[in-house]
Amino acid sequence: MSKAYEFLKECGAFFVLTINGDYPAGRPFGAVMEIGDDLYLSTNDMNEAHKQMREHEQIQIVAKKPDSREWIRITRIAKECDSIEMKAKMLDECPVLHKHYESAEAEHFLLFKVKVENVEIK
Helix, strand or coil: CCHHHHHHHHHCCEEEEEEECCEEEEEEECCEEEECCEEEEEEECCCHHHHHHHHCCEEEEEEECCCCCCEEEEEEEEEECCCHHHHHHHHHHCHHHHHCCCCCCCCCEEEEEEEEEEEEEC
16 A cells, blocks of 8 residues: 555545646545555546546645644546446445445446656655
8 A cells, every 4th residue: 555545545535636727626535546556536427527637637636634734745647447347446445435326337437547646745
């Protein structure tokens, strides 16, 4: 388990920043999984986040541990992942997603694979 993944799991929630035209856009996420050197984030196709990640693959993930001054900033490249097998793993890893998706083949369920470029932990 990477330090970045462990940090995000300890935080519980984190912010994903995307490019929205000329400005950054941030929103809270909570579901994350790690396979090999890659992280996976889930979202749906009924929001702006997925459109922004499809259009501009560059994202940042930012989180701060509760009751601490420790924070993380992860710069990444996000690419959509259509693998039903990986979506099923995400549902297993993050059972809270079952509130939104009945299966890995559920309509609107999207998964993004994120390749780490830089990690800062302070």
